[in-house]
Every structure is written in structure tokens, then in C-alpha cells.
Amino acid sequence: xxxxxxxxxxxxxxxxxxxxxxxxxxxxxxxxxxxxxxxxxxxxxxxxxxxxxxxxxxxxxxxxxxxxxxxxxxxxxxxxxxxxxxxxxxxxxxxxxxxxxxxxxxxxxxxxxxxxxxxxxxxxxxxxxxxxxxxxxxxxxxxxxxxxxxxxxxxxxxxxxxxxxxxxxxxxxxxxxxxxxxxxxxxxxxxxx
Numbered sequence: 001x002x003x004x005x006x007x008x009x010x011x012x013x014x015x016x017x018x019x020x021x022x023x024x025x026x027x028x029x030x031x032x033x034x035x036x037x038x039x040x041x042x043x044x045x046x047x048x049x050x051x052x053x054x055x056x057x058x059x060x061x062x063x064x065x066x067x068x069x070x071x072x073x074x075x076x077x078x079x080x081x082x083x084x085x086x087x088x089x090x091x092x093x094x095x096x097x098x099x100x101x102x103x104x105x106x107x108x109x110x111x112x113x114x115x116x117x118x119x120x121x122x123x124x125x126x127x128x129x130x131x132x133x134x135x136x137x138x139x140x141x142x143x144x145x146x147x148x149x150x151x152x153x154x155x156x157x158x159x160x161x162x163x164x165x166x167x168x169x170x171x172x173x174x175x176x177x178x179x180x181x182x183x184x185x186x187x188x189x190x191x192x193x
Contacts, residue, residue: 003124003125003128006125006128006129006132007128007129007131007132008132009132010129010132010133010134010135010136010137011132011135011136011139012136012187012190012191013191014133014136015136015137015139015140015187016109016133016136016137016140017109017136017137017140017141017144017180018136018140018180018183018184018187019184019187019188019191021184022107022108022109022112023044023107023108023109023137024180025100025103026040026044026100026103026104026107026141027140027141027144027176027180028144028173028176028177028180029100029176030096030097030100030141030145031141031144031145031148031176031179032145032148032149032152032171033096033145033148033149033153033157033158034142034145034146034149034156034157035093035096035145035157035158036093036096036097036141036145037138037141037142037143037144037145037146038138038141038142038145039086039090039093039096039097040097040100040101040141041134041137041138041139041140041141041142042134042138043082043086043097043101043104044104044107044109044110044134044137044138045130045131045134045135045137045138046078046082046134047075047078047079047082047104047110048109048110048113048130048131048133048134048137049127049130049131049134050078050081050130051071051074051075051078051110051114051118051130052113052114052117052118052126052127052129052130053118053123053126053127053130054074054078055071055074055114055118055119055126056118056119056121056122056123056125056126056127057123058070058074059118059119059120062119067115067119068111068115071111071114071115071119072105072111074114075104075105075110075111075114076105079101079102079104079105082101082104083101083102086101109133109137113129113130113133117129118130140183143183144176144179144180144183147170147179147183148170148171148175148176148179150162150166151166151167151170151175151179152166152167152168152169152170152171152172152175153166153171154166
């Protein structure tokens, strides 16, 4: 597999949220705005990148019988770092994302990439995979958050584009399902072409 395809497969072809439908819980819960989607996506990208690198470096040292608990410890370390950095430098975003930042530890995208890719490939390839999957996850969350914010509030990044009230259902939980469903359909069409 070429280096470019390792990097780009997570963006559209194997997008973790919109093609593989992994990580649906944070995708639906935190995407009430574009900034929340972008923040959660970038936090997860950092954890994916760093855990893929470290797990790839340690793959020959970790015994097979305890590899999953070891992966979780590595992932939890980077999640703790992200959580502390968000609380220290972007407290408003940390408060907005709330419990979903610590829950990155059990996000099936991160653990799945550690098990399926980082534990079997080189450090550089694992780094590219972490970046690509993270960017795909960030893109999905940003798109869901932007559409929900635009249709629900008439704004993107807090800047009002539509005068008046938005469509309330898009600010609520059902709106996340509607937007994600339409985006999944669009990405499936893009994947075929």
C-alpha cells in the first residue's frame, strides 16, 4: 500500500464515522456546533497519532496476552494529556465537550486503529494512518456540527448567516441523526465514484 493511500484512505474511502460508522456516540453528542466538532476531532486526531506511533514502537515488546490492556493504557495517557491541555488553554471548549474528552479512551476508532494497524505496521505508516483517520474523523465531526449549527441556529462558528430562528430539530439530538444519515449517503456516493 502506498504512503499516500495510507494517509488519504481515512478521509473519504474509509472515513471512520461516515463510511465505517465508528465513533457514532461523540459524533452525535458533541456536534451541536462547528467549533465543538472541530475541537473533538482535533483532540481525537492527536490521541490517534500519538498512540499509533507509540504502539508501533512497542509492538514487539508488548506480549500478545496483554496487548489490549497495554493499548488502553497508552491511549489513556494521551487522552489525559489532551484533557489537561484543553482545560489549561481552552477551558470553554473543554467545558463544552465535557465528559466526551475522557471517553476518547474507549472510542472504537482509536483502539481499532491500534489493534488493526499500528500493532502490525511501521512507525511511519502508523503515523500516516493516525493522521489520515484523525483528519477523516475531524472532517466528519466538523461537517455534522456545521450543518447542525447552520440549520439549527442560522450560524457557523457563531457568526449569524440566516436572520431569524433556525430549525429547532437540528439543535436537538434527532437533528444529529438526520445530518449524519444524509452525510453517510453522500459519502457512500463519493466512495463509489
